[in-house]
Structure formats: structure tokens, C-alpha cells
Amino acid sequence: MATVIPFKAVRPTRDKVGLVASRSYQSYSEPELEARLNYNPYSFLHIVNPGYKYDKDLHGKERYSLVKNRYLEFKEDGIFVQDQTPCYYIYKIVNRNGDEFSGIIAATSTEDYKNNVIKRHEDTIEYREHIFKDYLKTVGFNAEPVLLTYPDNDVIKTIISKTQKVRAEFEFTTHFRDTHYLWVLDDTSAIESIKTEFKNIKTIYIADGHHRTASSYLLSQALKSENPNHTGNEPYNYFMSYLLPESELKIHExxxxxxxxxxxxxxxxxxxxxxxxxxxxxxxxxxxxxxxxxxxxxxxxxxxxxxxxxxxxxxxxxxxxxxxxxxxxxxxxxxxxxxxxxxxxxxxxxxxxxxxxxxxxxxxxxxxxxxxxxxxxxxxxxxxxxxxxxxxxxxxxxxxxxxxxxxxxxxx
Incomplete structure (x- = not known):
């Protein structure tokens, strides 16, 4: 029984999403990273590389605090805007080879990870879990979904297909010629149907993002212990995921x-x-x-x-x-x-x-x-x-x- 709920995403405005979106900063070479920081003031890389502003390499809590500051500046400048109601986000990627992936960005439960409803297939390294947990606790947000996979489901597939018949809220193509689309699903009936279908799914699996999942669980336990009024419904009890049906997952050697x-x-x-x-x-x-x-x-x-x-x-x-x-x-x-x-x-x-x-x-x-x-x-x-x-x-x-x-x- 998987708990998969809508949430109020903070999103870039339609005109800037292609400029904001970035790969994980570790995947860039030094020249690539420098070029994007020099010539694209809207790149999310400015948030996760706050030392660029001061021409200084930053680490640990000093870096985490400035990441939060850069993020707040993006919100203050209207680059990021938060949705007013909880939504699911239907997300589609068409890569350069023509492969298509259509899934749902949603909030998934750290308790499901603890209880093995969300299952893993890789080991994690403890010190990396704690480093990222401390990072999340300081910055207060997560900006890259964990990739989860679930058994193909006709009801969810139908809702995704119906949602995609209208114009996407976002559509942009990357330098790698991958095209990304996002639809905001705020229809209450469709939301309840998706929640119910996931409740009937016994197990979902981590495809990519084992450390981020483990760190989110550690964070939920830390914040729970600090909150005398903990109810289990607080946002820290969830982490952002991109849920993709098993038939659409592509595994390479x-x-x-x-x-x-x-x-x-x-x-x-x-x-x-x-x-x-x-x-x-x-x-x-x-x-x-x-x-x-x-x-x-x-x-x-x-x-x-x-x-x-x-x-x-x-x-x-x-x-x-x-x-x-x-x-x-x-x-x-x-x-x-x-x-x-x-x-x-x-x-x-x-x-x-x-x-x-x-x-x-x-x-x-x-x-x-x-x-x-x-x-x-x-x-x-x-x-x-x-x-x-x-x-x-x-x-x-x-x-x-x-x-x-x-x-x-x-x-x-």
C-alpha cells in the first residue's frame, strides 16, 4: 500500500524553465560549469554553486546556508513561483533516440521506505546519507526527484494520457536534444483516483536515487524528534519522486x-x-x-x-x-x-x-x-x-x- 500524494510545487515560470533546468552539477566538466554560470543567470546551478558569486569554493554548512539564500533570491525575483493547491505533475521526456517516458511527479512517504513498501536494490554509503541529510535540513527543499517505478496500471495510464491531450505547461529541449514536457494535474477527481490506485499497489521500487531516499528518511526522523507536535502529515515525512511505470523504464548495461x-x-x-x-x-x-x-x-x-x-x-x-x-x-x-x-x-x-x-x-x-x-x-x-x-x-x-x-x- 503506497502513499503517493500531490504537493504544492515551487516551479520556474514558463518563460524561464528551459534556462533554469540543469543536470546534476557533478555531471558538468569544469569548462561546462563555468560557461553556464558565466552566461546563464537563471541556471539552477547558481543556487547549488553559491560560491560563484564570490569566486570562492564553499563547503559544508557555509555552502548550505548560501544555497538557501540563492534559492530565496530566485523566489524573491519571481523566477520561482509556488502553486496554490496540491497537484500531481505529469512529466514526459522524449530523448534524442525517440524513447518516451511518461510518469507522475509526486510526494512519496519516508515511512513507506522504512516499511519496505518502497524497496531498494543498491547499498548506500552512510556518510553520504548524513551529508545530504544535513544539506536538506539547512536548505529546506529538494529539487531533483527520486526515480521510482511501479507496475503498469491502466487507470493511471488513462489519466496520464488524458492530461497530455492539452497543451503542456512546460515544454523545452536541452542541449542533448531531449525534450521535456510538464502538465499540472489539479483535477480533484483525477487526483483521488491516482491516490487510490497507488494505495492498491503493494510495492514500488527505487530505480535511481538511493542516497537521496535514505537521506530524506533520516531527515524525517531528525525533524520528527525535534517536533513535539509531530502528526505524520508534515512535508518532511515525504520526498519528491518521479514515478514511472515499469514498462517505460529503460535499463542499460x-x-x-x-x-x-x-x-x-x-x-x-x-x-x-x-x-x-x-x-x-x-x-x-x-x-x-x-x-x-x-x-x-x-x-x-x-x-x-x-x-x-x-x-x-x-x-x-x-x-x-x-x-x-x-x-x-x-x-x-x-x-x-x-x-x-x-x-x-x-x-x-x-x-x-x-x-x-x-x-x-x-x-x-x-x-x-x-x-x-x-x-x-x-x-x-x-x-x-x-x-x-x-x-x-x-x-x-x-x-x-x-x-x-x-x-x-x-x-x-
């Missing part, structure tokens, strides 16, 4: 690159692989695996297909059947000596269009000794991992859509 063969010769490495995989040399063929438990390997100028010998590997739970876990348990840890896949500097990750070409280029350059290509994980695998209370290895999924900051803001 994360491939692996390793800097060396752990002291092994090419021949010795292949012999060790042969105990677990059926190996075929594909030469210059850009071999892309298409089935679970099939892998691509690029080594010394040649591609190889690796097919898992299932008689030598036992699937004891959904995690053990996951290709990223199989690669770790059969190659990365026992042969290449990589035990800590989160922090080992010999291991790198790669994703994106034509990624096998990227792997080939990086290995041919000598930067890496070997690369591995995988097939994307399926939504049912993600759900099985979450349902068992297990967690995937780091960088198991690259999930679309990727959301922008500053389009809807949730205050608490």
Missing part, C-alpha cells in the same frame, strides 16, 4: 574495464577463464552479447565471447544469477584480484551508445588491459533482488530517464 591482468600472461589468463567459460575468439568482430550469462571480452586487439559453463556455477539466489555478480565472482575477484569493486582504482566502468568501440579504444591505447561487455539487467531481475533484500554490485545498471534539477521543487 554498465561495462567493465581493468587496467592489468594481475600479473598473468594473456595465455595464462585465458586458461583460467576456460575453467568457467566456453571461449570463442571473434577476432575483429564487435561481438555484442544478447543473452544472460553471455559476456563480451576485448583483450590484446581481439574480441572474445564468453559463455558461462553453468555446471560450474550455482545460482543460489537472484543475486548469484545476476551477470554483474557472475563477472565479479568468476573473473574480477578470483582471477584479477579485485575484491572491492566500489573503490579499486584498477577497475573502471563504462556505458553509452557504441560502448564496445569505447572499450576497444581504451584497451588499444594501453590505458586498460581488458574490457568486458554485458547485457542489460531486466526489470524483473532488479525487482527480485529488491524483494529478497539483496543488493546489486555497484554500477550494475544505467537507468533512463535522467532527470533535471529545478523544474519542480518540494519544500519541507
Amino acid at each position: 554498465y561495462n567493465r574495464l581493468v587496467k592489468d591482468l594481475n600479473g598473468l600472461t594473456k595465455e595464462a589468463f585465458l586458461i583460467q577463464l576456460d575453467t568457467v567459460f566456453r571461449i570463442e575468439n571473434r577476432g575483429n568482430e564487435l561481438y555484442q552479447p544478447t543473452k544472460k550469462h553471455h559476456f563480451c571480452m576485448y583483450l590484446d586487439g581481439e574480441f572474445y565471447s564468453l559463455f558461462l559453463r553453468k555446471m560450474t556455477y550455482q545460482f543460489e539466489n537472484p543475486l548469484e544469477a545476476l551477470d554483474t555478480q557472475i563477472l565479479y565472482k568468476t573473473i574480477l575477484e578470483p582471477i584479477l584480484g579485485i575484491k572491492d569493486v566500489r573503490n579499486n582504482t584498477r577497475l573502471s566502468y563504462s556505458y553509452g551508445t557504441n560502448n564496445l568501440v569505447t572499450i576497444k579504444t581504451k584497451v588499444d591505447s594501453g590505458e586498460f588491459a581488458v574490457g568486458f561487455g554485458l547485457v542489460p539487467i531486466k526489470i524483473n531481475e532488479l525487482k527480485a533482488i529488491a524483494n529478497e533484500g539483496l543488493t546489486m554490485p555497484p554500477k550494475s545498471t544505467f537507468i533512463e530517464p535522467k532527470l533535471r534539477s529545478g523544474i519542480t521543487i518540494f519544500e519541507f
Whole structure:
């Protein structure tokens, strides 16, 4: 039984939304960030990089306080305006490849996260949870929704489709040629129908935003303990999410690159692989695996297909059947000596269009000794991992859509 409620979003005005919206600031290179700060006074990046105004790098509480000040200035200047009544926000993204994503921006319950109604499939790092919790407590808002996914629902789909028949409140295209649309859903009957449908959904899943979800839960507990009149209905008991039906979620693979063969010769490495995989040399063929438990390997100028010998590997739970876990348990840890896949500097990750070409280029350059290509994980695998209370290895999924900051803001 999921609690998904409307809220009064703070939003940029229609004429400025395309200028305000930004990617997560960590995703910008230094030249990109500087250019946007220099030439776009409306960018949300000015809020999250308040030190730009003083040509100074800021950290911790000093930065958090100035983030809040910049945010309040955007409201005072009329760049941001808050809706008067609680609404759902129907949000659609059409990316450069023509993929479409239509979902609902809403407030979701931290208690649902605590009670495992909202399930996770990744581990979080405790110190990062607390850093972001302290940030949220100081600034008092969240500007980027967590991406959640739910089972396809005909009633919700019909409401979304009907809402999208009228002109969108927002429509803008990014430099990456992704087009974003937003509709404000304030019809009380439709709102109640959506709330009811989510109440009948037993479980929803975090697709992207595990740390933000965990931090929001920690914040709710902290503010609850400080409020003697706590009722459970306060905004801090919720966090902003973009809820997308499972059929529209797009999951890409994360491939692996390793800097060396752990002291092994090419021949010795292949012999060790042969105990677990059926190996075929594909030469210059850009071999892309298409089935679970099939892998691509690029080594010394040649591609190889690796097919898992299932008689030598036992699937004891959904995690053990996951290709990223199989690669770790059969190659990365026992042969290449990589035990800590989160922090080992010999291991790198790669994703994106034509990624096998990227792997080939990086290995041919000598930067890496070997690369591995995988097939994307399926939504049912993600759900099985979450349902068992297990967690995937780091960088198991690259999930679309990727959301922008500053389009809807949730205050608490």
C-alpha cells in the first residue's frame, strides 16, 4: 500500500524553465560549469554553486546556508513561483533516440521506505546519507526527484494520457536534444483516483536515487524528534519522486574495464577463464552479447565471447544469477584480484551508445588491459533482488530517464 500524494510545487515560470533546468552539477566538466554560470543567470546551478558569486569554493554548512539564500533570491525575483493547491505533475521526456517516458511527479512517504513498501536494490554509503541529510535540513527543499517505478496500471495510464491531450505547461529541449514536457494535474477527481490506485499497489521500487531516499528518511526522523507536535502529515515525512511505470523504464548495461591482468600472461589468463567459460575468439568482430550469462571480452586487439559453463556455477539466489555478480565472482575477484569493486582504482566502468568501440579504444591505447561487455539487467531481475533484500554490485545498471534539477521543487 503506497502513499503517493500531490504537493504544492515551487516551479520556474514558463518563460524561464528551459534556462533554469540543469543536470546534476557533478555531471558538468569544469569548462561546462563555468560557461553556464558565466552566461546563464537563471541556471539552477547558481543556487547549488553559491560560491560563484564570490569566486570562492564553499563547503559544508557555509555552502548550505548560501544555497538557501540563492534559492530565496530566485523566489524573491519571481523566477520561482509556488502553486496554490496540491497537484500531481505529469512529466514526459522524449530523448534524442525517440524513447518516451511518461510518469507522475509526486510526494512519496519516508515511512513507506522504512516499511519496505518502497524497496531498494543498491547499498548506500552512510556518510553520504548524513551529508545530504544535513544539506536538506539547512536548505529546506529538494529539487531533483527520486526515480521510482511501479507496475503498469491502466487507470493511471488513462489519466496520464488524458492530461497530455492539452497543451503542456512546460515544454523545452536541452542541449542533448531531449525534450521535456510538464502538465499540472489539479483535477480533484483525477487526483483521488491516482491516490487510490497507488494505495492498491503493494510495492514500488527505487530505480535511481538511493542516497537521496535514505537521506530524506533520516531527515524525517531528525525533524520528527525535534517536533513535539509531530502528526505524520508534515512535508518532511515525504520526498519528491518521479514515478514511472515499469514498462517505460529503460535499463542499460554498465561495462567493465581493468587496467592489468594481475600479473598473468594473456595465455595464462585465458586458461583460467576456460575453467568457467566456453571461449570463442571473434577476432575483429564487435561481438555484442544478447543473452544472460553471455559476456563480451576485448583483450590484446581481439574480441572474445564468453559463455558461462553453468555446471560450474550455482545460482543460489537472484543475486548469484545476476551477470554483474557472475563477472565479479568468476573473473574480477578470483582471477584479477579485485575484491572491492566500489573503490579499486584498477577497475573502471563504462556505458553509452557504441560502448564496445569505447572499450576497444581504451584497451588499444594501453590505458586498460581488458574490457568486458554485458547485457542489460531486466526489470524483473532488479525487482527480485529488491524483494529478497539483496543488493546489486555497484554500477550494475544505467537507468533512463535522467532527470533535471529545478523544474519542480518540494519544500519541507
